[in-house]
Amino acid sequence: MIKSWLTEFNLVWQSFLQTELGLTPIELNDEPELSWQWGARGRGDLVNSAALKLGQRTDEPPYELAERLASGFQQCLPLGLAVKIEVARPGFLNLYFSQSCWPELTKASQGAPEINNAGRTDQQSRHWLIEFGQPNTHKVPHIGHLFSYVFGQALANLFEATGDRVTRLNYQGDIGPHVAKCLYAISQQPFSADQLSGEELALARVNYLQSCYQAGALAYADDPTAKIAIDQINQALYRGDQEWCGLWLRTRQWSLDYYQLFEAEIGIKYTKSYLESQLFAEGQAIAQKATEAQNGQTAILVRDQGAIIFKPDPEKPTEAKLHTRVFISSADTPTYEAKELGLFQAKLRDFEFDYSLTTTANEQNGYFQVVNYVASRIWPTRLAGKIEHLGYGLMNLTTGKMSSRTGQMVTAFDLVAQTKQAVSQYLAANRDYSLEQIEEICQAVAWGAIKYSFLKQTATKNMSFDLASSISFEGDSGPYLQYTYARTQTLLAKAKSQSSEQGTDSVSELVYTETEQQLILTLLAWPDVLTEAKAMRSLHQVATWLYRLASQFSKFYEATPVNHEANPVLRQRRLKLVQSVATGLREGLALMGIECLDQI
Structure with a gap:
């Protein structure tokens, strides 16, 4: 370490x-x-x-x-x-x-970028469950879901980099009103795509489901007859009525199949994915049992007008800031809150863990304050003080907040496609590459642009995505960092082809330039950056460090001779520094899930 x-x-x-x-x-x-x-x-x-x-x-x-x-x-x-x-x-x-310090600082900095356990402050490894992603079936993910994928994966990487063991989990809503709305519209406009196959067919299916959800959502809001029908479909799904379950399971698989393809492209592999439909019955039973007094303690949930709810006691300091929430509706259907209890039970059954962290949009902060509090009271020895919710900010475009009900949104699929197209156009205009080379580089650069643009922002605040700045090869962007890494590889490759002449001067007698000093100090700061990033549950510190490292390397590259340095001892010292910069860029970008390329 x-x-x-x-x-x-x-x-x-x-x-x-x-x-x-x-x-x-x-x-x-x-x-x-x-x-x-x-x-x-x-x-x-x-x-x-x-x-x-x-x-x-x-x-x-x-x-x-x-x-x-x-x-x-x-x-x-x-x-x-x-x-x-x-x-x-x-x-x-x-x-x-002073100058006499820099040789020892240089030696220390040459190990600093290595990521394994760099930010650990003790030797104890903890097992974390980190739940992220969570896109619903029967809809397509918007860029807020894409942020959840990217941020959750990077957060899991960060915890692993600082010595913890991480189990990556997904939890998807595959039953409930949104599914009923989609199925209602499907029953009136069947799917047809006879000429498609493979990934094109998979994409056509999920886009069709999204259009049906939007149509069903509008009908539910505007047509009283449709509203009654959709509510009946929802209740039928919870009862397991065969009239609707066959269509539901078939279309659900369309969503799950495409999400697997999309997650593989992002670079995510979950240990386990949970579905609401697998957990609601157990969660409902747990919620019902929580209305009973246990071991001399008052009931956690109460019955109210046919529903089961959590009703905070304002006299209790632990409940004073919590809100009333419904766990089972008066129609005897479980809400998201009850399903969450089923998820906790499944996690406890499936894994031995020290802590559990769930990431969602901060719109759900109040929801998780109640759910986590109730779960901690139901399983005090297993969960009290061990469950955490991290609410990240909303992701916006310049047109404002997105909505999946009206369809006025850019989907995650749209954003990725538009970014790839923009990168491809830039490479075709500015690089002498074949179409095959552009296609290969474009994939890595486009995802680098998206992931870095997302992760360089403070996660708990509202964020924005700007296509033009995200794909720029200059400034604070993923492509700029990838390009800087490629420059280090070009420089190191040229060094291998040159003479490896050894000098006799003592390295300690050779002056360190200001650009060298700044690079060394930045490399030394890496373990502290990891520690701070983990404590704040955000990757923006890592992004700031990477951009500072790349910017300082650019100044070093322009001002300080490396391969053309006449003194062989000084040349070797600077080449080692370049190698440390390359290692720092590679490991930092890997933390964000961004691929490095030897040539751009």
């Missing part, structure tokens, strides 16, 4: 603070802002604001305390770690490494 260089450095700093100021380990752990952080250009290589926090404790002005800390800490640093610490008002410490 690669340790964070900064973590090791901060251990020396914490020991100094304990001696100098009498701080306890508990106080230091509770105050992360006391630690050194990676700096930025124009500031120090490392920065620290501890004096601002501790001035009141010592009854000293922050600037004077910062001067005292700077002087004392320099005496505590390991031999060979020569630094300059400057004090900036009102009490910041800026630390700069």
Whole structure:
């Protein structure tokens, strides 16, 4: 396991603070802002604001305390770690490494990009269930579902990269009102595609199901007779009436077959996929049992006007902010909440796990607050404190929020096709490639554009997708990072064809340029980036790190000779740095599910 260089450095700093100021380990752990952080250009290589926090404790002005800390800490640093610490008002410490430090920092940075366990702070591996994707059958996924696929897979990769074991799960709504609406329209406009086969037939089928769902949804809203018929179809499906079950199962398989093809293209392989129809009966039984008092405790759910509901007690602190929710309707059909209880039971039966994380749009935050609370009370020893919901923001286009009921939306399939077309047109106009080469490169670049555009944004906030900027080979985009990686491979390939002459100069005597220093510091920060990304449950820190690494490499590439460097020792040192950059780009992009290409 690669340790964070900064973590090791901060251990020396914490020991100094304990001696100098009498701080306890508990106080230091509770105050992360006391630690050194990676700096930025124009500031120090490392920065620290501890004096601002501790001035009141010592009854000293922050600037004077910062001067005292700077002087004392320099005496505590390991031999060979020569630094300059400057004090900036009102009490910041800026630390700069001297030239003699860079050889050792270079050695540390050469391992930093390797992803295996890089962000672990302890040796214990935890087993996480991560549920994501969750597209309903009988509809096509919109780009919000596509984000769920991309984000959930990247999050699972992140947890694995930091040492945990991950089981990837999917949970799909294949029964309920949306299916009844679709089947109602199907009964009035049968499917016909005699001339199609293979993937074209599969796509035609799911698009047909989407159009039927939209027609059924409009009929349900506008036609009272249709509404009655659709409600009857919904109840018939829950009863298992053969009149509708045959059509339902056949059309459901159309959806499931195409989703498997689509998930394979994204690069997702689930350990297990659950369907609502497999779980609703068990969830309904659990909800009914939860209306009974157990072990001297009051009932978790209550009966109300023929329905079974959760009704929060405002006098209980744990329930004060929760909302009333229905688990079984007055028509005796289970709602999503009851089905969720069936899903929890299935997960507990199928897996031994430490934690369970479910990702959905943040529109469902209130729903999961109640469902997770109820589940924690039903299975307190198994689930209390072990289940987490992560609500991500909505994904919008420039035209605004999407709607699948009216059909005024861009589907996930549309977005992928449009992105591939745009990338293909760019490559044809700007690269001397054959049609076969364009087709091969286009797939990787288009998905790189989509995934990076999604993941570079803060997951918990509303997001947007812009086609033009996402496919650009310049700026903060997936194709730019893929192109930068290709540049590293070209440079390294040329080096192999040149002489491997060995020099006699000591590497430590050769000056490190500013562009080299910035690359080394960025590579050293990688384990800390992973730790922060996992803590925040978001990949935007990884994206920021990748873009910074690529931008700094571009400056290095333009300003610093590598293969044309006359000094062979210096040339080899810089080639190793290029290799570390390539490794960092490859591993960071892999975390996002983005393929690297040796040539673009």
